[in-house]
Amino acid sequence: MTDWISKVLNAIDEGQDQLLELCSQLIRYPSENPPGDSREISAFIIDYLKQAGVSTSIYPATEKMLNLVSTLTTAAENPTDKKLIFCGHTDVVPAGDLSRWDFDPFCGDIVDGYMLGRGASDMKAGLAGLIYAVALLSKLGVPLKGDLSLLIVPDEETGGHLGVPWVLERGLITGTAAVIAEPSGPLNPTIGQKGSCWFEFTVEGTPGHGSLSPVVGESAIVKAAKGIDALQRLWDIKPDIPEEVKEIIRISQDYVKQREEYGTVAYQVFDHVTVNIGTIQGGTKVNVVADRCTIQVDSRVPFGVDYRDVLDRARSLLLEAGIESEVKGFGFQGNANWTSPEEPVVSDLVESICEVSGEEAYGVLQWASSDARHFRTHNIPVLQYGPAELSTIHNFNEKAPVWQIIQCAKVYALTALKYLGVEEDTQR
Numbered sequence: 001m002t003d004w005i006s007k008v009l010n011a012i013d014e015g016q017d018q019l020l021e022l023c024s025q026l027i028r029y030p031s032e033n034p035p036g037d038s039r040e041i042s043a044f045i046i047d048y049l050k051q052a053g054v055s056t057s058i059y060p061a062t063e064k065m066l067n068l069v070s071t072l073t074t075a076a077e078n079p080t081d082k083k084l085i086f087c088g089h090t091d092v093v094p095a096g097d098l099s100r101w102d103f104d105p106f107c108g109d110i111v112d113g114y115m116l117g118r119g120a121s122d123m124k125a126g127l128a129g130l131i132y133a134v135a136l137l138s139k140l141g142v143p144l145k146g147d148l149s150l151l152i153v154p155d156e157e158t159g160g161h162l163g164v165p166w167v168l169e170r171g172l173i174t175g176t177a178a179v180i181a182e183p184s185g186p187l188n189p190t191i192g193q194k195g196s197c198w199f200e201f202t203v204e205g206t207p208g209h210g211s212l213s214p215v216v217g218e219s220a221i222v223k224a225a226k227g228i229d230a231l232q233r234l235w236d237i238k239p240d241i242p243e244e245v246k247e248i249i250r251i252s253q254d255y256v257k258q259r260e261e262y263g264t265v266a267y268q269v270f271d272h273v274t275v276n277i278g279t280i281q282g283g284t285k286v287n288v289v290a291d292r293c294t295i296q297v298d299s300r301v302p303f304g305v306d307y308r309d310v311l312d313r314a315r316s317l318l319l320e321a322g323i324e325s326e327v328k329g330f331g332f333q334g335n336a337n338w339t340s341p342e343e344p345v346v347s348d349l350v351e352s353i354c355e356v357s358g359e360e361a362y363g364v365l366q367w368a369s370s371d372a373r374h375f376r377t378h379n380i381p382v383l384q385y386g387p388a389e390l391s392t393i394h395n396f397n398e399k400a401p402v403w404q405i406i407q408c409a410k411v412y413a414l415t416a417l418k419y420l421g422v423e424e425d426t427q428r
Contacts, residue, residue, distance in 0.1 A: 023128035024108030027117035033091035038154030052135035061162035082146035085175035088127035089156035092119035114399040126181025126386030129409035146420035177345035183388030190384040191363035192338025195301035198331035210287035217289030224293040230321040239304030252365040352414035
């Protein structure tokens with residue numbers, strides 16, 4: 001009888017250098033989004049999987065944005081109806097001002113135990129682990145009792161409209177569960193996210209010569225500033241938190257207090273509406289009273305609050321501040337969502353972390369949003385787990401700990417074995 005768990009985990013230990021080289025190569029493709037072009041990195045991934053005997057179907061959302069689906073179809077004599085999706089994205093946020101990096105953001109080097117480069121944490125290290133795990137299971141011929149699919153999307157960092165929802169809405173992949181390699185804590189996968197409510201409003205003013213302000217003309221920027229101040233009161237919305245999520249919110253708050261850099265204050269965001277004034281665009285010239293100003297706001301919505309109620313409250317607050325303006329939602333729009341810890345894919349992944357790390361693991365909520373919401377919309381239980389140096393995500397000098405890259409690859413592979421099962425006559 002073959003002990004597939006030991007065989008797979010030993011193979012990952014023996015192939016650590018190949019796993020890390022795969023990660024380095026992915027980082028060396030500057031797949032920044034915007035502008036968004038996944039063709040080169042997709043071609044590399046397709047070839048890598050082909051060498052492991054895994055074929056890939058290509059679904060272009062646009063000429064430059066390619067969605068990839070690779071499936072290990074079960075050949076078991078007694079298959080189950082389980083279908084597990086491993087999901088990752090190839091796009092990364094722009095590197096920004098290169099002078100503020102201590103190294104080439106697309107170097108993919110390993111220094112002092114860290115993988116360096118844009119996307120190391122978000123999420124090419126996790127993506128490498130998924131690809132490596134699928135390729136390894138194929139090369140070893142592990143007789144999984146269900147289908148294992150790898151979904152690699154080109155668009156997540158700008159809203160993801162050309163990625164996961166595009167694929168799911170067209171029925172290009174099906175699953176009974178999913179794992180996304182988004183960054184997380186090494187012992188704490190993310191099993192739920194707050195909702196999102198992005199909106200914008202435009203304030204009109206009356207232009208005039210700058211030398212006569214404020215007695216001549218009416219500045220749209222000054223009016224908008226009053227609106228910005230008023231919108232801070234969105235924080236005061238009281239959520240009607242459902243009973244079934246109160247415990248996971250408490251667990252997540254305790255986790256953040258103990259483990260996050262800003263935990264002593266950040267724990268509050270789990271039961272509040274957050275308000276970030278993301279962009280301000282106004283005025284035409286320094287010596288002209290601004291006739292128009294547009295504000296874009298990123299608001300994150302807790303359990304117990306509907307994002308549409310946030311939009312309504314924003315309109316009311318602006319009116320109270322004397323601003324009559326249309327409040328338009330855009331980008332991320334949706335309510336908080338989660339996957340129960342009782343779902344098999346969650347318990348299997350958490351159990352896998354415990355076995356690989358030798359430490360206690362448990363799921364927590366995330367205050368940001370992700371592609372996970374799209375899987376849940378399609379009734380696919382999902383959670384996120386990936387290697388990361390969390391403080392460097394979307395920051396200069398992004399990096400990820402090498403030990404976490406290896407641990408996550410093991411967890412991915414072990415989760416597939418546990419969730420899908422292995423043909424009985426080959427098990428230990």
